[in-house]
Amino acid sequence: MLIPGVGMFSFGADKQTARVAGEFYVNAINVMRGAESISTYSPIDESEKFRIEYWALEEAKLQRKPAPKPLATRVALVTGGGSGIGKATAERLVAEGACVVIADLNLENAEQVAEELGGPDKAVALRADVSDEAAVVQAVAEAVLAFGGLDLIVNNAGLSLSKPLLETTAKDWDLQHDVMARGSFLVSRETARVMIDQAMGGDIIYISSKNSVFAGPNNIAYSATKADQAHQVRLLAAELGGHQIRVNGINPDGVVRGSGIFAGGWGASRAKVYGVEEENLGEFYAQRTLLKREVLPANVASAVFAITAGDLSHTTGLHIPVDAGVAAAFLR
Amino acid sequence: MTTARETIDALIARSNELGADPANTNYAGGNTSAKGSATDPVTGEETELLWVKGSGGDLGTLEEKGLAVLRLDRVRALKEVYPGVDREDEMVAAFDYCLHGKGGAAPSIDTAMHALVDAAHVDHLHPDAGIALATAADGERLTRECFGETVVWVPWRRPGFQLGLDISAIKEENPAAIGCILGGHGITAWGETSEQAQENSLRIIREATEFLERTGSSEPFGAHDAARAALPEAERRAKASALFPLVRGLASTDAPMVGHWTDTEAVHEFLASEKLAPLAELGTSCPDHFLRTKVKPLVLDLPSDASLEDSVARLKELHEAYRADYTAYYERHAEADSPRSAAPIRRSC
Numbered sequence: 001m002l003i004p005g006v007g008m009f010s011f012g013a014d015k016q017t018a019r020v021a022g023e024f025y026v027n028a029i030n031v032m033r034g035a036e037s038i039s040t041y042s043p044i045d046e047s048e049k050f051r052i053e054y055w056a057l058e059e060a061k062l063q064r065k066p067a068p069k070p071l072a073t074r075v076a077l078v079t080g081g082g083s084g085i086g087k088a089t090a091e092r093l094v095a096e097g098a099c100v101v102i103a104d105l106n107l108e109n110a111e112q113v114a115e116e117l118g119g120p121d122k123a124v125a126l127r128a129d130v131s132d133e134a135a136v137v138q139a140v141a142e143a144v145l146a147f148g149g150l151d152l153i154v155n156n157a158g159l160s161l162s163k164p165l166l167e168t169t170a171k172d173w174d175l176q177h178d179v180m181a182r183g184s185f186l187v188s189r190e191t192a193r194v195m196i197d198q199a200m201g202g203d204i205i206y207i208s209s210k211n212s213v214f215a216g217p218n219n220i221a222y223s224a225t226k227a228d229q230a231h232q233v234r235l236l237a238a239e240l241g242g243h244q245i246r247v248n249g250i251n252p253d254g255v256v257r258g259s260g261i262f263a264g265g266w267g268a269s270r271a272k273v274y275g276v277e278e279e280n281l282g283e284f285y286a287q288r289t290l291l292k293r294e295v296l297p298a299n300v301a302s303a304v305f306a307i308t309a310g311d312l313s314h315t316t317g318l319h320i321p322v323d324a325g326v327a328a329a330f331l332r
Numbered sequence: 333m334t335t336a337r338e339t340i341d342a343l344i345a346r347s348n349e350l351g352a353d354p355a356n357t358n359y360a361g362g363n364t365s366a367k368g369s370a371t372d373p374v375t376g377e378e379t380e381l382l383w384v385k386g387s388g389g390d391l392g393t394l395e396e397k398g399l400a401v402l403r404l405d406r407v408r409a410l411k412e413v414y415p416g417v418d419r420e421d422e423m424v425a426a427f428d429y430c431l432h433g434k435g436g437a438a439p440s441i442d443t444a445m446h447a448l449v450d451a452a453h454v455d456h457l458h459p460d461a462g463i464a465l466a467t468a469a470d471g472e473r474l475t476r477e478c479f480g481e482t483v484v485w486v487p488w489r490r491p492g493f494q495l496g497l498d499i500s501a502i503k504e505e506n507p508a509a510i511g512c513i514l515g516g517h518g519i520t521a522w523g524e525t526s527e528q529a530q531e532n533s534l535r536i537i538r539e540a541t542e543f544l545e546r547t548g549s550s551e552p553f554g555a556h557d558a559a560r561a562a563l564p565e566a567e568r569r570a571k572a573s574a575l576f577p578l579v580r581g582l583a584s585t586d587a588p589m590v591g592h593w594t595d596t597e598a599v600h601e602f603l604a605s606e607k608l609a610p611l612a613e614l615g616t617s618c619p620d621h622f623l624r625t626k627v628k629p630l631v632l633d634l635p636s637d638a639s640l641e642d643s644v645a646r647l648k649e650l651h652e653a654y655r656a657d658y659t660a661y662y663e664r665h666a667e668a669d670s671p672r673s674a675a676p677i678r679r680s681c
Contacts, residue, residue, distance in 0.1 A: 001630045005637065008595075009576060017590075027618070042471075050664075054670050073587075
């Protein structure tokens with residue numbers, strides 16, 4: 001599609017095909033410029049073009065193409081995608097055929113992940129502070145330019161500062177609420193705008209936490225904001241269902257190995273509290289679960305895939321625990 | 333005498349070099365070949381083989397496993413059983429019976445051209461400068477003016493066995509020729525060595541480019557219309573971002589699509605030109621293109637500063653008309669055995 005002032009939009013079943021279709025039209029523009037400069041442009045006639053476009057031999061070649069991957073044609077935005085659960089989710093989404101925009105406070109991390117995932121035909125990186133309204137508006141606008149729109153949003157950006165009530169400062173409260181409750185709200189709002197314009201439906205997934213339902217000790221700020229996120233899931237499932245936008249949540253717990261949250265000293269301090277070596281912390285948590293298994297970022301990514309791949313097409317407003325089984329967090 | 337290994341290596345190197353420069357051919361467009369001797373493991377004797385780029389893939393990244401390998405004597409023998417142009421598509425299946433060994437790529441529709449042209453090395457390319465001549469209304473005359481006897485005009489014919497016969501005959505009739513302009517399509521060049529073929533390909537492209545620069549008018553697209561010029565960058569990005577999801581939704585009417593935004597000077601020059609509408613209507617310029625894009629683009633007929641609301645409303649109208657137009661085009665030309673796609677618009681530009 002040619003839009004004066006704006007440029008050319010081209011489309012395809014994947015990013016490479018869409019890009020090549022655009023390149024071919026630029027070839028056509030160069031050809032037309034040349035032909036018109038010395039004569040008039042006169043390509044083969046319509047009936048010959050039809051014979052090429054619908055050539056039985058080419059049709060046979062098209063039929064031989066392998067079946068598309070489960071998330072082919074999906075365009076995802078993963079906040080906090082530069083590390084931990086966000087990174088694992090971006091990896092899984094790309095592996096299953098989606099194009100992914102990786103947004104992170106740390107642009108370098110996001111760029112590293114995008115490069116590992118195969119570059120701009122598969123993944124692009126953006127810097128985004130989800131607590132900043134203008135930055136979210138800008139980031140979503142940029143994300144749209146990468147692949148033509150968005151239809152699979154993962155609200156994953158988050159941090160954890162667990163402290164006793166009397167030591168929790170207003171700043172601690174505000175920071176965690178700004179990033180997680182406010183950040184998710186802003187991202188959901190701006191991406192819903194895009195998905196409503198597209199009229200193609202879509203998914204919004206909140207990475208909440210076991211702590212959104214479980215009253216653990218010394219966790220007032222983090223848990224309260226996680227509960228906020230969990231209820232956003234229900235509210236938006238109700239509000240956006242009419243647009244075929246499904247909203248679901250995941251409640252992970254005990255994700256230690258590979259986690260962004262447990263790096264940088266938090267894991268060390270928890271290990272000290274429990275009297276274990278830091279590298280055994282994940283295993284320690286596993287022993288406290290029903291299934292006695294460690295929860296890894298890839299397990300959370302698997303739940304994201306399960307929600308979006310199609311088999312749960314009639315499910316919205318759900319929260320899936322990915323915690324190796326914690327009876328105190330069973331939902332009623 | 334050149335060994336088979338040397339022939340293959342030279343062919344791959346030439347292909348990669350030609351394919352690396354976008355001025356020489358479009359992405360995944362064109363094909364190259366070499367004829368040479370190899371020892372037939374069945375008889376222990378030397379036999380003539382044809383190594384030719386197979387179906388699919390890009391010349392710039394071609395590797396040995398992307399080549400089809402055929403017995404030259406058997407491919408040429410197909411001339412005796414060729415049933416005529418109405419049944420030429422049957423010859424493609426016949427190539428499978430000419431293959432030498434296992435494991436090569438599937439032969440492409442251009443294999444006949446490479447086999448039948450009597451030169452050891454043949455390059456078929458889709459350079460913009462060459463196709464400008466190939467799609468010019470006065471293409472035949474201008475080809476003669478540009479190249480004299482060195483490069484000959486071949487009238488449009490759909491790629492296949494008959495086109496291979498046509499080109500081969502034209503080479504015989506024009507011993508001074510180093511290649512030809514294929515009307516409505518591209519160029520083919522040849523040489524007795526790999527270096528010569530490559531040199532001839534580059535020479536044809538260079539001379540076509542220089543001819544266009546030297547003799548071409550300065551405003552080929554007509555006058556510039558400032559009302560359709562590119563918006564300033566921030567505004568342009570904002571408008572692109574606002575429209576893209578909507579346009580993606582329209583393009584995804586039959587099946588979901590992913591999009592790409594091309595924001596280059598060449599595109600904006602074309603969009604702001606007097607001849608935008610009539611030229612866009614004529615569609616793209618090379619068989620490669622029709623296979624992957626739709627025949628012609630959808631053009632928004634509003635100025636650059638049109639409001640989002642007006643743009644959106646008009647795009648929806650145009651999109652509906654485009655789909656109706658496309659269905660009519662299909663019905664106009666479809667025959668009983670034309671492939672019937674599940675939805676009229678499978679790919680989109």
